[in-house]
Structure formats: structure tokens, C-alpha cells
Amino acid sequence: xxxxxVGRLAVLIPTFLGVSLIAFSFIRLLPGDPVMLMSGERxxxxxxxxxxxxxxxxxxxxxxxxxxxxxxxxxxxFGSSIVTKRPVLDDFLxxxxxxxxLSLCAxxxxxxxxxxxxxxxxxxxxxxxDQSLMGVALVGYSMPIFWWxxxxxxxxxxxxxxxxVSGRISLMYFFPQVTGxxxxxxxxxxxxxxxxxxxxxxxxxxxxxxxxxxxxxxRQTRSAMLEVLGEDYVRTARAKGLSPFRVxxxxxxxxxxxxxxxxxxxxxxxxxxxxxxxxxxxxxxxIGKWMVDSVFKRDYAVVQGGxxxxxxxxxxxxxxxxxxxxxxxxxxxx
Amino acid sequence: xxxxxxxxxxxxxxxxxxxxxAVDGVxxxxxxxxxxxxxxxxxxxxxxxxxxxxxxxxxxxxxxxxVLTFNGRDMQSMSDSDRRKIIGKDIAMIFQEPIASLNPxxxxxxxxxxxxxxxxxxxxxxxxxxxxxxxxxxxIPNPEERLGHFPHQMxxxxxxRVMIATALACNPKLLIADEPTTALDVTIQKQILDLLMKxxxxxxxxxxxxxxxxxxxxxxxxxxxxxxxGRQIESAxxxxxxxxxxxxxxxALLSALPENAVGGRLPTITEKLTDTEIFAGAVR
Numbered sequence: 001x002x003x004x005x006v007g008r009l010a011v012l013i014p015t016f017l018g019v020s021l022i023a024f025s026f027i028r029l030l031p032g033d034p035v036m037l038m039s040g041e042r043x044x045x046x047x048x049x050x051x052x053x054x055x056x057x058x059x060x061x062x063x064x065x066x067x068x069x070x071x072x073x074x075x076x077x078f079g080s081s082i083v084t085k086r087p088v089l090d091d092f093l094x095x096x097x098x099x100x101x102l103s104l105c106a107x108x109x110x111x112x113x114x115x116x117x118x119x120x121x122x123x124x125x126x127x128x129x130d131q132s133l134m135g136v137a138l139v140g141y142s143m144p145i146f147w148w149x150x151x152x153x154x155x156x157x158x159x160x161x162x163x164x165v166s167g168r169i170s171l172m173y174f175f176p177q178v179t180g181x182x183x184x185x186x187x188x189x190x191x192x193x194x195x196x197x198x199x200x201x202x203x204x205x206x207x208x209x210x211x212x213x214x215x216x217x218x219r220q221t222r223s224a225m226l227e228v229l230g231e232d233y234v235r236t237a238r239a240k241g242l243s244p245f246r247v248x249x250x251x252x253x254x255x256x257x258x259x260x261x262x263x264x265x266x267x268x269x270x271x272x273x274x275x276x277x278x279x280x281x282x283x284x285x286x287i288g289k290w291m292v293d294s295v296f297k298r299d300y301a302v303v304q305g306g307x308x309x310x311x312x313x314x315x316x317x318x319x320x321x322x323x324x325x326x327x328x329x330x331x332x333x334x
Numbered sequence: 335x336x337x338x339x340x341x342x343x344x345x346x347x348x349x350x351x352x353x354x355x356a357v358d359g360v361x362x363x364x365x366x367x368x369x370x371x372x373x374x375x376x377x378x379x380x381x382x383x384x385x386x387x388x389x390x391x392x393x394x395x396x397x398x399x400x401v402l403t404f405n406g407r408d409m410q411s412m413s414d415s416d417r418r419k420i421i422g423k424d425i426a427m428i429f430q431e432p433i434a435s436l437n438p439x440x441x442x443x444x445x446x447x448x449x450x451x452x453x454x455x456x457x458x459x460x461x462x463x464x465x466x467x468x469x470x471x472x473x474i475p476n477p478e479e480r481l482g483h484f485p486h487q488m489x490x491x492x493x494x495r496v497m498i499a500t501a502l503a504c505n506p507k508l509l510i511a512d513e514p515t516t517a518l519d520v521t522i523q524k525q526i527l528d529l530l531m532k533x534x535x536x537x538x539x540x541x542x543x544x545x546x547x548x549x550x551x552x553x554x555x556x557x558x559x560x561x562x563x564g565r566q567i568e569s570a571x572x573x574x575x576x577x578x579x580x581x582x583x584x585x586a587l588l589s590a591l592p593e594n595a596v597g598g599r600l601p602t603i604t605e606k607l608t609d610t611e612i613f614a615g616a617v618r
Binding site: 232233241242328 | 388390415418419420422426427429431435436437438439440441448449452453484497500
């Protein structure tokens with residue numbers, strides 16, 4: 001197992017280098033530079049522009065800038081924001097819990113509803129239940145996330161007034177950040193109503209962010225279950241006199257989970273990408289909104305650093321998925 | 335009273351092009367200690383009739399029978415949960431592909447102990463002891479260690495031994511072996527057949543062997559049922575079937591054995607007989 005983990009970690013090094021190169025070069029392909037955007041409407045003389053570019057080190061050849069960036073990364077230095085001058089890592093660590101909280105809630109909802117829906121659709125294959133579930137999943141999968149978010153806001157926040165429109169918690173509550181997770185911090189604070197408020201703010205963004213992963217997980221679970229239900233070992237399980245619940249829930253589902261876990265791992269990348277839109281719609285103060293703002297300001301260090309850190313998160317999740325494979329599928333472990 | 339009695343069993347599958355009759359009017363009886371072979375070509379409904387008797391067919395199958403009893407109990411009017419108390423315990427079944435028939439995600443120990451957990455009140459320790467004892471009885475070396483192995487770590491023959499051990503876990507009254515040796519090497523086939531016959535004699539259980547191998551029939555069975563396209567063509571004891579087959583199909587089936595090949599060309603049945611002739615010549 002240790003060799004397996006070390007092997008997987010070794011693969012991460014070239015992947016990380018590739019991501020760093022893409023993150024570094026793509027943001028520089030955009031027209032404009034941070035100095036021009038900082039000056040805004042004001043006219044800046046070419047001399048002043050050159051001077052500021054020199055100060056920021058952006059006048060040096062690209063490969064030297066990249067090399068400097070890489071050596072910084074080796075010491076854990078992700079650079080500092082050109083706009084706020086704050087270290088990128090500090091901003092990331094401050095904002096990431098908000099994104100993590102939202103993403104975790106979304107993936108939990110997607111798994112908790114998607115897997116049972118997929119299993120049910122497979123077991124009741126061809127019935128109205130199967131067709132309804134898969135129809136809803138297809139609609140969910142096809143729905144543009146920003147449009148879906150706006151529809152929910154209009155209906156639940158605007159028309160019914162059940163949920164707040166944006167933010168993480170009501171302004172009535174204030175407490176120190178301990179874990180960064182609003183649900184946990186509001187509980188720790190002991191303030192009456194704080195937890196309820198945090199939940200009410202979390203519901204709509206979670207639903208919006210969970211929609212696509214939920215649809216994908218449900219469809220993948222259904223097709224994996226359909227394949228597994230026709231396998232000989234499922235017939236053996238039934239021939240042993242096991243209850244349908246045990247045949248499906250233990251013998252079939254365990255095997256069907258192998259492709260579903262891959263899908264869930266891939267959805268983490270989709271979630272982080274979806275978080276960018278969802279956070280923008282709901283003004284959720286996470287890394288998605290932070291990254292979008294940085295792209296508009298050509299804040300090279302933040303975009304590069306943010307991408308690297310997001311890539312690291314995805315790579316860690318993929319490593320966990322690989323380890324889960326071994327746990328669930330002994331043919332890989334041995 | 336027969337152990338298993340089936341009269342006029344019919345199985346129809348609902349397909350996109352209408353109902354398809356896979357089994358048509360099959361009747362059979364098996365007594366305790368008796369070995370019955372069901373032979374026929376692929377698609378003759380051998381496996382389907384046994385799966386129907388055990389209630390293991392998918393919901394698209396419509397099963398009807400005038401009589402379908404096990405140990406005097408009507409299997410048709412029985413609830414699903416009552417049937418599950420019988421199958422796996424009193425009627426056990428082993429299948430053609432032993433490796434595919436074992437769940438790849440669980441150890442063979444888990445899979446054998448699971449039957450004991452469902453059908454007996456044995457403690458965890460007693461279940462393990464029984465599993466070791468069963469592995470020993472089917473000739474699996476180092477049973478304690480083997481219990482922790484996964485199916486992919488064992489050979490086909492070993493997996494079939496695990497399947498047999500699992501089937502025998504609750505001392506069944508009837509064992510149905512659906513082409514138990516088809517997927518195995520010839521030498522292993524012989525070992526598995528010998529093992530099945532030894533265990534059948536020891537336990538005194540009824541045994542139904544589904545096969546298309548006349549050699550297996552000759553070596554194992556007391557009585558034989560010949561099926562063709564879902565219908566029963568002949569039912570006889572093994573000696574009379576081989577010495578004086580009555581139906582034209584059985585005669586053709588026996589003359590189609592490879593040893594009867596002339597001039598390097600294997601004899602076939604269908605070029606000699608039409609379906610009408612086969613069904614008209616059925617002797618039940």
C-alpha cells in the first residue's frame with residue numbers, strides 16, 4: 001500500500017509542473033497587463049508604466065519569471081497579490097473554507113440523493129419511476145447553472161421569501177472565525193438562531209451546486225447497477241436466499257461503486273468550477289469569486305497561485321479516490 | 335413423496351417482439367439420493383427450468399406449472415420470503431462459470447459464511463469453523479488461509495470447489511449443478527465430478543446435473559431427461575437411454591458423439607431431423 005501511495009505521489013510532480021506552466025502562461029495570454037488595469041481611466045505615461053512593470057518584476061523575460069515562480073513554489077511561496085499586496089496563500093486559506101463548506105454540502109447532497117436514485121432507477125428499469133428519475137436527471141444535467149440559480153432565487157427568495165438571496169449568514173450575527181466553516185462556527189458561538197441562519201443561507205447555493213453532480217452520479221449509478229445486476233455473482237447471491245435488499249445493497253452496489261467513485265472524484269473538479277459561478281450568483285465569499293475578480297484585474301500571482309492550489313486540492317481528491325478504489329476493489333489492491 | 339416434483343412447467347419471457355416460450359411443458363421428479371441429469375443443446379431450456387423452479391428468473395419471465403413442489407411444499411403459492419428460507423439452505427445451486435459466480439469484492443470466506451449467517455444461528459466462531467470444515471471436505475488446501483482470499487486469487491477449479499462448499503454449507507436436500515464442469519480444464523472437470531459424486535453419496539442428497547456432455551451423464555446419472563427447444567423429448571433411466579434410446583432425437587444426439595465421426599466430419603442432428611420430426615418422436 002505504501003508503495004502504491006508513493007507511486008501515486010511521484011506522478012503528481014510532473015502533473016503539478018504542467019499545471020504551473022499552464023497557469024503561468026495562460027493568464028499572460030490575455031490582452032492588457034496589471035499595471036494598465038490599475039491605472040484605470042487615468043492616462044499613464046509610458047515611462048511610469050515601464051517603471052511600475054520593473055517594480056513588479058514583469059519586465060523580465062518570461063522564462064526567468066517562471067523560474068522565479070517555481071523556486072518560490074518550492075519554498076511554499078505562492079507570491080503576493082499585485083492588487084492587495086497580501087500573500088496569495090493567506091487569502092486562499094482564508095477564503096477556501098467557505099468554498100469547501102459549500103462544495104462538501106453539495107457533494108454530500110449529490111451522493112446522498114444520486115446513488116439511491118440511480119439504484120432505484122436500475123432496479124425498476126423501464127418503469128415510469130426509472131423514466132421519471134432519469135428524465136429529471138437529464139434536465140438537471142442540461143440546466144445552465146447561472147440560470148438555475150437565478151430561477152431558484154426568484155422563486156424561493158423573491159416570491160416565497162423563504163431563503164436569503166446572498167451571503168453566508170445574517171448580518172445580525174457576529175462571531176470569531178474558528179474553523180472557517182459557518183455551520184460549525186455558528187454552533188460553537190452558541191448564539192441563538194445563528195446556525196439556523198447559516199443553514200438558510202447555505203440551502204440555495206448547495207442545491208444549485210449539487211444539481212449537475214447529482215444528475216451525473218444518478219445516471220452513472222444506474223448504468224453501473226444495470227451492468228452489475230446481470231452478473232453471475234448477483235445470481236449466486238440470490239441463489240443463496242439473500243433478501244433483495246442485501247443482494248442489491250451489498251453484493252451489487254459494492255461492485256457498481258467502482259465506476260461511481262471515479263465519477264464522484266471527477267465531480268470534485270466540476271464542483272470547484274461550478275463554485276465559481278455559484279459563488280458569483282450568491283455573492284458567496286469563496287475562492288471562486290476571488291479567482292474571477294483576479295482574472296478581471298489581471299492579478300497574475302493570485303490567478304497562478306489560486307489555480308495551483310485548486311489543482312492541488314483536485315490532485316489530493318484523486319489520490320483519495322485511487323486509495324478508495326483499492327479498498328473497494330480488491331483486484332487493484334492485490 | 336418426491337423431493338422435487340415439477341409437472342407441466344412453462345416459462346415465457348416478455349420480449350420486444352412478443353412473448354417467447356423458453357420452456358414448454360417440462361415435468362420431472364427427483365428423490366433423495368437420486369442423481370438426475372438434464373441434457374440438451376444450448377437453448378434447450380435446461381438452466382431456465384431449474385432457475386424457474388428456484389424462483390431466480392427475472393421479472394420478465396412468466397412461470398406456470400400444474401405442480402411445483404419441494405418436499406411436499408407448493409413453491410408457487412409460497413411467499414418470496416418463505417422461498418428464500420428454502421433456497422440456499424434446502425435447495426442449493428452451483429453454476430457454470432465459477433470465477434464469475436463469486437463476488438470479486440468479497441473474500442471467499444465472507445461469501446461462504448454469509449450463507450451460514452442467513453440460514454443458521456451459528457456464532458461467528460462456529461461459522462468460521464464450519465467454513466474451514468467445508469473447505470477441507472471439498473479439498474481446498476490451507477483452508478484457514480484460503481478463507482481470506484479473493485476469487486481472483488484462486489484458480490477456476492478452486493473457485494468451483496468454493497461454490498460447492500458454499501452450496502453444501504447448510505446440508506441441502508437437493509443440489510442443482512448447472513454445467514458445473516463446462517468452464518474447467520479436462521483434468522479439473524474429472525476432479526470436480528468425482529468430488530460432486532462423493533459428496534452426493536456422503537450426504538444422500540438429490541442431485542440434478544444440467545449438462546450437454548453425454549460423458550458426464552453416463553458417469554454420474556441414475557436417470558436422464560433429454561430436452562430440445564424447451565420441450566422434454568425423453569425421460570429414461572441412464573442404462574436404457576444409452577442402450578436403447580426411444581426418441582429419434584436422443585438416437586441422433588447419441589450418434590452425434592465425436593467418436594461416431596466418419597471421414598473426419600462430425601455428425602450433426604439438424605441435417606438429419608426437422609423440428610416436427612423431433613417433437614413428433616418425443617417419448618415422455
